[in-house]
Amino acid sequence: MRVSFTVNGSRETVDGVWEGESLLYVLRERMGLPGSKNACEQGECGSCTVYLDGTPVCACLVAAGQAEGRRVRTVEGLAEGDRLAPIQQAFVDAGAVQCGFCTPGLLVQAHDLLEHRPDPSDAEIREALAGNLCRCTGYEKILDAVRLAAARKAGT
């Protein structure tokens, strides 16, 4: 079937989509956007997190056809041109990236948190990121990165 939706601001149409396919598969394999990662395909790891109409969701659990006509924003759409989004810069600066597999999903989820809670408590950060697994960092540096991004946001 044909599926058409807006990705990072541009309207895209793909043909030949299998009806049972996930939005994640369409993004990665048909639209050339491999930023969103495929790790579990069952909603457990959060590495496929994208915005769907402004709400973070697991792209692996959205049927491609459910995205028809909607707005999708992936990790590729967080930066403005060459300038990283503040949360991305904070991940780099805080050393919150090791293998990087969990990073795209965490960035989208943390980005959403800071949109709604510019100055989140540690408990709020943990709660917001509870659906994003990281096998490398032990999470401390990820928490540091979110705190850093929040502090920088408050400072500007």
Next chain:
Amino acid sequence: MEFLQPTTWDEALAAKAEHPEAVPIQGGTDVMVELNFDVRRPEHLLDLGRVAGLDRWEQNGDRLRIGAGVTYARIIGELGDRLPGLAQAARTVGSPQIRNRGTVGGNLGAASPAGDGHPPLLAADAVVEVESRRGIRMIAATDFYQGVKRSALEPDELIRAFWLAPATGPQYFSKIGTRNAMVIAVCSFAVALHPGERRVGTGIGSAAPTPIRAVAAEDFLARELDWDAPLDEAVAREFGALVGAAATPIDDVRGTAAYRRHALAVMARRTLTWAWRDHRGPGDAENPGRGAA
């Protein structure tokens, strides 16, 4: 496979009548896992995500009618004050991403004994509104769950909404799991005080083939509770024991049957104690509440 995408409820019912084997998909948090892992290959996927009105809720007389497409995130955000038990259960579902998509309608559709929506629905006497081209049926939650992942839904029927009254007394939900997010309940328990009727409702999850009420425990409280006095410790304990006895759990990877019975007894006693603290209000010295429970 065919992807059916009705935009009205009538179209959705027509599609389900024409293709009774079609798999409805709402938030997709159960259905997509099955598709991704090749557990299911239905001929038709019936996307309900665009059906007008399914994602609304309204006050209808003295009850709330909540569309099958209302997400957990919205139940927490918009109905947390009126439906505290269901909202507490919703907060324990999966992760923020799952709660942004998953719905109570889908929880009912899946009818898993571990579904966290069910115990609070049972405790608060919810009714499920299902419909087909043949007509509407209002099914009490107690009659809705029929077996492991089996409900009273006929193949041509869809869940449109569920009905329940805004809380008239304290409600609590409690769930056992290995971490604070992303866990299927080892077992769970919901309690709802109905002070007007001097009655307490209960719901047990993940400790029987279906979600169930602890009827003997409810009857016991209806007889023994003194609604104008502090909670009698012995009554709370016996209530817990009766809740544990109501369950018919199994041993599995998540826990043993014995553990589940014990945990249910503890959760029932604690949630009743918390609810009673709220019912009696602050200053009830003999009912110190959460910390001491």
